[in-house]
Amino acid sequence: MNATNLHLFVLVVPLLAALAINLLGRRSRQWIAPLVLGSLAFSVFGSVIIMARVVEYGTLRYTVGNWQPPYGIELVVDPLSALMMVLIAVVALLASFSSLKSVEQELPGREHFFFTLYMILIVGLFGLVLTGDAFNLYVLLEITSITTYGLIAMGKGRAALSSFNYIIMGSIAACFYLLGIGYIYILTGTLNMADIARILPTLNAPVATATAIAFVLVGLWIKMAFFPLHSWLPNAYSQAPTGAGTLIAPLMTKVTVYLMVRVIITMYTPALVFTHEWIARGVVWAASLAIICGSVLALGQKDLRRMLTYIIIAEVGYMVGGIFLANANGLTGSILHIVNDAFMTLCLFLVVAAIIYRQGSVSLVSLRGIFRRMPITMAAFTLGAFAMIGVPPTCGFFSKWYLILGGIDGGHWEFVVALIVSSLINAVLFFRIIELGYFGSLPDGDNQEHAIDERREAPWWMLSPLVLTAVILIVVGLSTGPLVNNVIRLMIPVGF
Amino acid sequence: MEAIIGEVVAKYNYWIYVVLMMIGFYAMIGKRNLVKKLIGMNIFQTSIILFFVSTGVKKGGGIPIVDKYKALASNIDAATIVNPLPHVLMLTAIVVGVSVTGVALAVLQRIYREYGTLEEDEILEKLQR
Amino acid sequence: MRDINEHTAGEDLIIKTSVRLMVPFIQVFGLYVIVHGHYSPGGGFQGGVILGASFILLALAFGMKASQEYMTVSVNAVFNNLGPAIFVGVGVLCTLFGGLFLDYSALDNLIPLGVVEWRSFGIFLVEVGVGVAVMSIMVLLYWNLSSGGAMDEGL
Numbered sequence: 001m002n003a004t005n006l007h008l009f010v011l012v013v014p015l016l017a018a019l020a021i022n023l024l025g026r027r028s029r030q031w032i033a034p035l036v037l038g039s040l041a042f043s044v045f046g047s048v049i050i051m052a053r054v055v056e057y058g059t060l061r062y063t064v065g066n067w068q069p070p071y072g073i074e075l076v077v078d079p080l081s082a083l084m085m086v087l088i089a090v091v092a093l094l095a096s097f098s099s100l101k102s103v104e105q106e107l108p109g110r111e112h113f114f115f116t117l118y119m120i121l122i123v124g125l126f127g128l129v130l131t132g133d134a135f136n137l138y139v140l141l142e143i144t145s146i147t148t149y150g151l152i153a154m155g156k157g158r159a160a161l162s163s164f165n166y167i168i169m170g171s172i173a174a175c176f177y178l179l180g181i182g183y184i185y186i187l188t189g190t191l192n193m194a195d196i197a198r199i200l201p202t203l204n205a206p207v208a209t210a211t212a213i214a215f216v217l218v219g220l221w222i223k224m225a226f227f228p229l230h231s232w233l234p235n236a237y238s239q240a241p242t243g244a245g246t247l248i249a250p251l252m253t254k255v256t257v258y259l260m261v262r263v264i265i266t267m268y269t270p271a272l273v274f275t276h277e278w279i280a281r282g283v284v285w286a287a288s289l290a291i292i293c294g295s296v297l298a299l300g301q302k303d304l305r306r307m308l309t310y311i312i313i314a315e316v317g318y319m320v321g322g323i324f325l326a327n328a329n330g331l332t333g334s335i336l337h338i339v340n341d342a343f344m345t346l347c348l349f350l351v352v353a354a355i356i357y358r359q360g361s362v363s364l365v366s367l368r369g370i371f372r373r374m375p376i377t378m379a380a381f382t383l384g385a386f387a388m389i390g391v392p393p394t395c396g397f398f399s400k401w402y403l404i405l406g407g408i409d410g411g412h413w414e415f416v417v418a419l420i421v422s423s424l425i426n427a428v429l430f431f432r433i434i435e436l437g438y439f440g441s442l443p444d445g446d447n448q449e450h451a452i453d454e455r456r457e458a459p460w461w462m463l464s465p466l467v468l469t470a471v472i473l474i475v476v477g478l479s480t481g482p483l484v485n486n487v488i489r490l491m492i493p494v495g496f
Numbered sequence: 497m498e499a500i501i502g503e504v505v506a507k508y509n510y511w512i513y514v515v516l517m518m519i520g521f522y523a524m525i526g527k528r529n530l531v532k533k534l535i536g537m538n539i540f541q542t543s544i545i546l547f548f549v550s551t552g553v554k555k556g557g558g559i560p561i562v563d564k565y566k567a568l569a570s571n572i573d574a575a576t577i578v579n580p581l582p583h584v585l586m587l588t589a590i591v592v593g594v595s596v597t598g599v600a601l602a603v604l605q606r607i608y609r610e611y612g613t614l615e616e617d618e619i620l621e622k623l624q625r
Numbered sequence: 626m627r628d629i630n631e632h633t634a635g636e637d638l639i640i641k642t643s644v645r646l647m648v649p650f651i652q653v654f655g656l657y658v659i660v661h662g663h664y665s666p667g668g669g670f671q672g673g674v675i676l677g678a679s680f681i682l683l684a685l686a687f688g689m690k691a692s693q694e695y696m697t698v699s700v701n702a703v704f705n706n707l708g709p710a711i712f713v714g715v716g717v718l719c720t721l722f723g724g725l726f727l728d729y730s731a732l733d734n735l736i737p738l739g740v741v742e743w744r745s746f747g748i749f750l751v752e753v754g755v756g757v758a759v760m761s762i763m764v765l766l767y768w769n770l771s772s773g774g775a776m777d778e779g780l
Binding site for chain 1: 702703705706709710713716717720724725726727728729730
Binding site: 135138139142145146149150153158160161163164167168171172174175178179182185186191 | 521524530533534537540541544547548551582585588589592595596599600602603604606607610619623
């Protein structure tokens with residue numbers, strides 16, 4: 001056994017763990033935590049090794065079952081997918097610590113169901129970033145979506161209804177994607193992404209190609225909740241069980257943005273996607289609108305978790321806009337923002353999970369005086385908030401810097417303005433909460449006098465990943481230079 | 497007019513797929529009953545299956561099951577058999593469709609237990625109260 | 626809801642007898658489709674659906690309780706996980722014996738049967754895994770949906 005199969009083991013070990021959790025977790029919940037943490041730790045370890053190998057030796061290509069491409073299914077690990085693998089593994093491991101605790105509280109007796117779906121979702125995400133086959137991508141996209149539907153429906157109250165809306169929207173999106181792939185297949189007779197990229201530019205079928213690109217992109221936009229198509233996201237993400245939210249919110253939209261990058265760079269080639277300048281211009285305008293609207297809608301929310309879901313919509317606008325700026329700085333900024341946003345969202349959602357674990361609610365009213373009760377949690381929250389706003393030492397600043405540079409390079413001033421306005425709105429949003437938490441006191445002070453000053457920090461299981469994530473925010477921010485030069489620059493297509 | 501009819505008749509499978517897709521789309525967006533939305537979703541998926549399968553069709557093509565020894569002895573003329581790949585892809589898509597439908601039905605049961613109805617406007621009314 | 630179904634389902638002699646006669650043949654046919662799947666039309670998914678349908682037919686005619694005597698809930702849970710585990714396990718075994726994932730010819734190093742034979746036999750093992758998984762999940766889907774998640778009443 002050597003390292004040839006390692007990236008497959010990164011995917012297979014959590015899958016086997018999912019089956020074991022379903023089987024053994026029924027008997028005793030003692031099994032769940034070691035299986036989840038052990039397999040995810042293995043994935044982190046494996047993906048870091050793969051990352052090192054890819055940076056050293058270049059893209060790895062792997063054929064499942066030794067069937068040669070373009071006929072067989074090919075797994076491609078280039079620097080970008082290696083980066084995404086590390087990101088998914090680390091985020092999943094950190095989130096699972098917190099999920100183990102909050103699921104124990106929220107879904108007693110159903111933990112093995114929850115973690116089976118949870119692990120299969122992670123497997124699906126790994127598969128999405130590994131695959132080099134367009135149809136395989138559809139299947140894995142549906143695997144991740146179906147598990148997400150299930151996880152969201154496990155929540156309380158309106159969760160089932162939100163999950164159903166998500167099912168309808170997600171299925172439309174998947175069908176659009178499939179339809180686009182159908183057109184590609186008719187045009188090229190192949191489903192291998194590299195092969196499609198080779199054949200598609202040689203064909204002289206502009207209308208059919210444009211149709212195929214449009215269907216695939218619209219499908220992915222629905223899945224990632226790009227602004228006009230975002231209506232399903234806030235309800236679904238804010239009503240999911242807290243443990244599911246910490247995994248789904250940082251990863252699902254970000255991986256879908258990665259898929260869009262993958263489809264544009266590897267499958268369609270940028271030259272085909274950006275042939276008509278007015279389309280790219282229109283998408284950047286839509287992205288700017290997404291950023292503004294997401295931020296403004298976030299202002300109107302009375303619940304921290306709901307507010308964060310609207311910020312996710314704004315962040316999706318950042319990334320889509322950055323890609324459609326169609327220049328090197330924009331694309332760098334987008335890819336960097338995928339990484340940064342995943343960690344920022346993870347940090348904030350871990351805070352939400354910790355607060356919900358202790359006091360059951362994250363409505364803005366209940367956050368009064370939270371600094372005195374949970375000082376470490378709120379310190380991490382402040383750091384996450386700074387990253388979201390884009391304060392220099394944290395990672396959020398650097399990706400925004402690249403995005404703004406890209407906007408200036410491409411002459412898209414509306415995008416630059418949207419970025420700056422949204423940063424200001426984020427500042428207002430987060431400082432409002434920090435002010436409430438620091439200076440506010442609990443609404444009626446009769447029998448809660450002693451509760452105000454009492455320190456009730458979240459358990460260590462939730463606190464340690466949170467602190468670690470907050471540290472990662474700064475570490476990633478400080479290592480932006482090497483990250484861009486050694487990994488992301490390799491992915492920027494020539495002449496971009 | 498005749499040209500249009502000729503066009504429609506010549507590519508009737510693609511027209512049927514478009515019509516089915518629009519029916520499904522209408523049901524998903526226009527209907528207020530959640531089960532009808534789900535049925536619309538299934539029609540939508542079926543239309544795409546029809547689309548894919550019809551891309552594999554060849555005039556006069558036989559079934560793509562060939563004798564192993566005959567195939568090894570002499571090359572099979574690809575024009576005499578239909579393209580099996582779209583069928584295989586759609587088998588996977590059907591499995592995906594079944595799973596989504598299963599999850600959706602389970603979610604609908606939860607909604608029904610919670611609200612006692614599957615009409616969207618009645619549920620929204622109950623939520624506002 | 627329960628008592629209506631108790632009376633309608635399984636009261637009819639014709640339905641009961643014909644189901645009792647049909648189920649063995651359906652199951653044998655399902656097994657046939659699975660084991661011949663790798664060189665003729667059929668395969669794990671189709672065979673699994675047929676096998677699963679036989680259990681659903683039992684549940685329709687005799688009630689869910691009766692069908693759970695033939696396949697208990699815990700056996701079903703084992704099958705649910707065993708199916709995918711066979712599939713993945715075969716793939717992992719291939720990598721452990723020096724091949725790529727799901728490259729069955731590598732299994733020749735484990736039991737020397739010949740590379741070509743292993744290519745044929747490996748896909749058969751995978752088909753069995755798929756069949757087991759599809760069968761048990763079809764049945765589980767039916768049980769869960771018809772009983773509203775409780776798995777004891779329903780049709």
